[in-house]
Amino acid sequence: MKLYFSRNPNPRLAVAVARQLGLTIDFEFAEPFAPGQAERYRPLNPNLSIPILVEGGKSLWEADAIACRLSRAAGSDFWRRGEDEPDMIRWISWGKENFVRACDMVHFERGTKQRYGIGPIDPRLVEAGLKRFHAAAAILEAEFATRDWLVGSTLSHADFRMATFLPFNEVARLPLETYPALARWYGRLEALEAWRDPFTGLDAPPLPPIPGPGD
Numbered sequence: 001m002k003l004y005f006s007r008n009p010n011p012r013l014a015v016a017v018a019r020q021l022g023l024t025i026d027f028e029f030a031e032p033f034a035p036g037q038a039e040r041y042r043p044l045n046p047n048l049s050i051p052i053l054v055e056g057g058k059s060l061w062e063a064d065a066i067a068c069r070l071s072r073a074a075g076s077d078f079w080r081r082g083e084d085e086p087d088m089i090r091w092i093s094w095g096k097e098n099f100v101r102a103c104d105m106v107h108f109e110r111g112t113k114q115r116y117g118i119g120p121i122d123p124r125l126v127e128a129g130l131k132r133f134h135a136a137a138a139i140l141e142a143e144f145a146t147r148d149w150l151v152g153s154t155l156s157h158a159d160f161r162m163a164t165f166l167p168f169n170e171v172a173r174l175p176l177e178t179y180p181a182l183a184r185w186y187g188r189l190e191a192l193e194a195w196r197d198p199f200t201g202l203d204a205p206p207l208p209p210i211p212g213p214g215d
């Protein structure tokens with residue numbers, strides 16, 4: 001199995017899953033949107049985005065599908081397979097529409113756009129993202145007041161997916177600390193080496209820096 005990745009949020013998520021599961025697979029740094037690279041990656045993913053998992057001549061894209069595949073390969077219940085699978089899918093689905101979406105909106109303005117020179121920060125979109133963040137964070141805060149993880153009593157892919165953008169919070173500056181139980185949950189994730197530094201030992205250049213004010 002080969003996982004094409006970069007240090008950006010969704011490929012980071014897939015690398016962290018592989019690492020958390022302790023799988024020995026090939027990792028290859030990819031830049032499908034760089035000049036001249038599209039033709040190489042289009043047959044693997046018509047969207048061109050990463051992560052992409054290639055196995056036996058077939059390619060699988062979308063970080064959640066890859067997490068499911070990797071979890072099966074490891075024989076793990078990181079991707080739940082029993083009674084609590086619907087519960088896990090509920091959190092993945094809700095998260096992508098709500099909490100993860102909110103984090104993505106703010107990170108895109110403050111992070112991705114600045115890193116890749118896509119345009120100035122749009123304060124209205126930051127504000128809209130923050131509003132969504134507060135609404136979703138309040139729901140998670142109530143959840144984590146009584147539990148350590150989203151599904152049952154152990155880590156699952158729902159936790160990793162929900163946290164997709166939080167490793168980039170130095171840049172996104174989402175007010176996580178306003179929600180103490182949510183912040184404690186994220187602290188539990190950061191205590192996992194696979195989540196904290198999934199790229200150890202991998203050949204992957206750092207992300208482009210974000211120019212400071214006046215740059």
Ligand SMILES: N[C@@H](CCC(=O)N[C@@H](CS)C(=O)NCC(=O)O)C(=O)O
Nearest residue numbers: 006008009010031049050051062063
């Ligand atoms: N829905 C896709 C999103 C994939 C995506 O947006 N990938 C971005 C990074 S977050 C990408 O390919 N960026 C180009 C790069 O990192 O070079 C997934 O969950 O895998």
